[in-house]
Amino acid sequence: MITESFPIEIQKTPQSRIYELEEGLKKFGRIFSDHMFVADYKEGKWENAQIIPYGNFSLSPATSAIHYGQAIFEGLKAYKNRAGEVLVFRPFDNMKRMNKSAERMCMATIPEELFKQALFTLLKIDRDWVPQVEGSALYIRPFMFATDEYVGIKPSDNYKFSIIMSPVGAYYSEPVRVKIETFYSRSVEGGTGTAKAAGNYAASLYPAKLAQEKGYHQLVWTDAKEHKYIEESGTMNIMFVIDGVLVTPPLSDTILHGITRDSVLKLARHYGIPVEERKISVDEIIEAHNKGLLQDMFGTGTAATIAHVQLFNYNDKDYELPPVENREFSNRVKKHLDKIKTGEAEDIFNWTVNIDKM
Template sequence: MTETIDIKVTRIKESKLPGVDFDNIPFGRIYTDHMFMADYIDGKWQNFEILPYGPLELDPATTTLHYAQSIFEGLKAYKSESGETLVFRPFANFERLNKSAERMCIPEVPKELYEQGMKALLEIDNDWIPEEVGKSLYIRPFVFGTDDFIGIRPSDNYKFMIITCPVGSYYAEPVSVKIETHYTRAAKGGVGYAKTAGNYAASLYPAKLAAQEGYQQLIWTDGQDHKYIEESGTMNIMFRIDDTLITPHTGDSVLPGITRDSVLKLARDWGYKVEERKISVDEVVKAAQEGRIQEAFGTGTAATIAHIKKIGYEGADYELPPIKEREWSNKFLKELDMIKYGQAEDKFGWNYKL
């Protein structure tokens, strides 16, 4: 039996919602009225609270500010045509959160804390969930160490929080990507499979250099030899080559994406040929040169499906087929959107209904 947690609620005096232009909601810039918070003190989770969204007071020696002992997740809530609130695969994110926690020496977040905290927050800020297809409420659970101690060891105390923000499309148009063969995102034995802050900090400089060359994202390669494709900056990556859907297998240097898993389940259910395996840079470049890449796209919570229009490698750019010709990725996007908004059968039981 699931234990019910006692959540203290302090509501905002005046909602910010009337001042929000839902026709102009840049990703990750506008936050809802409230946030959820809990503390890990003396070996247990406590102080469950929903309070007005606002700044935190942190000691300058807070361990996370110095040693990045921090993990997070990203998922979305949608409004169905009948007005139901549907959260897409929240327990897959819960499982991944705790895998990240284990790798980063952070105490496990109990399921009842994660579920009930999220549910209570979404119920209070339910009017913030956009009703228009193509828009949603982004949910960001995160955990970080809070000891006021400058020393390299796991924190004894932690804070678990959930914040939310209404969002539209992450990418307004198909993206150009560059295969990165110098800088490394993650290495074997590292924390690449964990959704931890340091992974993203390490990617910023190479991504900045790529942006100066006109690319929106990088395709990361293995940290040892830079011979094999791993993932992109904000998403996993897939190729349709010769009517086969190919994606790098997950390991300790690749994040196990929830959208990635959803696409693979749909592909297999539809009878598509699917391969999860090592895919070399040479194989991708050769297929691009020969015109055998029918589609290339990223998968992730923020973008769902991000079409890749161009792949750059060693000074050469390889243009890919027009978006309208991409039968598989367009079908994945349409089906996932229909499931998320309650317009199609949820045969895999992915949606969590409030």
């Protein structure tokens, strides 16, 4: 079977594993749908586009991504509406961001038509893997890595682009406890912090492990120069409501340009809520907390959507936040986003793509 617009060869699995879907909702990112998309970049062009049964890659020990870290990825989600149609949330924004990451990591970019055809064809084939349970979704992971069989420092000439999908439930089962980091840094000016590069996440694992050993779920990263200003939190952008104003750090080359972040800011402005994208010092957050003006603190990201912060720690002191049930804005925007994603609310910004109408 060959698709018409972009040639994708399709080989379907002889035996579906759809019975694993329910288990996938209990273990985030552990269970994968029946099929995956793969394509290769060779001699300056993309070729061998295929949808095949989910399985392992065969790689040379000299594969350059293993040695020099040219690897990027994205994360987005698909949902079902009441009619059983599959809706994808802001896929074209993920595509654009992936290509920006590719440019920063000196990798081949992915043609828009290839990304679209790969994603929508794969979703149509594995549509039964999109759960309809409240709070669940099909998590979609596009990724690309260098495949030169060469041990030497240079940009790869060859790449593999793939998409895998995983049925998921909630990323966090409870409000999170976070620790403000004052020593380690996630990114620096002029670095790769704005790219979804694999190495960025690898570098964060050790300091995050130290925080988890002390009972915290995640870190809040601060600027690398002074460790004075808030940047982002673990796998998420971070936001505060201070005396009725939604405040979040401005985008820069040290902060990931989050798609959920952008969605929350657009909805806040639509609600008429004051929004400030500016530098926020740790001292300002503590002062607002002590004065009773820190009304909300939460993370935003594809995996968690909205992750309420229960408390933050700074210099070995915990600061408790107001009860989650009393937080007006984050609860409102989370419910609104969930309804937009599942077709229950008007999509005023045209964010969702209905693959059954493509």
